[in-house]
Amino acid sequence: MNKIDVIRQYSPLALAYLGDGVYELYVRRYVLGQGNCQNHKLHEKSKQFVSCEGQARFLDLLWQELTEEEQEVVRRGRNAKSHSKPKNAQHGTYHAATGFESLWGFLYLSEDTARMDALFNKIIETCVE
Numbered sequence: 531m532n533k534i535d536v537i538r539q540y541s542p543l544a545l546a547y548l549g550d551g552v553y554e555l556y557v558r559r560y561v562l563g564q565g566n567c568q569n570h571k572l573h574e575k576s577k578q579f580v581s582c583e584g585q586a587r588f589l590d591l592l593w594q595e596l597t598e599e600e601q602e603v604v605r606r607g608r609n610a611k612s613h614s615k616p617k618n619a620q621h622g623t624y625h626a627a628t629g630f631e632s633l634w635g636f637l638y639l640s641e642d643t644a645r646m647d648a649l650f651n652k653i654i655e656t657c658v659e
Contacts, residue, residue, distance in 0.1 A: 534599075537639045542607040542632045549635030554580060556650045578657060586626035588653050589633075595652070600633055607632025 537545075557579040561572050578584050589604065596604065608629030637646045 534640065537636060540635075540639070542603070542610040543612060543628070545603070545633075545635030545639070546607050546610070546628045546631035547635070548638060549631035549633060552638045552646070553585075553631060553634040556646065560650070560654065579653070582623045582627040585630040586623045588656070589626050589630040591656055592649055592652060595649075596633070600636070603636045604629035604633050 557576050558572075560579075561575045564575065579588075593601070593604075606629075608625045610625075610628060610632075612624075612628060634646065637649075
């Protein structure tokens, strides 16, 4: 069994769990790269990236650029049955964000750093406009 087949055996929520941390690290690295400041300000700068709404928006932005395999990972994550949701998010938005995070977990386990970098750079281009 190859690496991708092993990764496909993970539940989409497990991929989202990992992907949440991986994506958060990308965001934190980017925000810190913008200059040193107080923790509160770092958190404020990060919110646009890590909120359910932001992740759902970025997923829409990236969707056409995703491979069929990446889209399938997102679909599995989006359709996963989660028994929780943030109190300030709509169900659809929360599920889209879960799909987005599943993609990051999948790419991380695939060790596809170049792909994660490319997708994150596309997100950054959108936020800087």
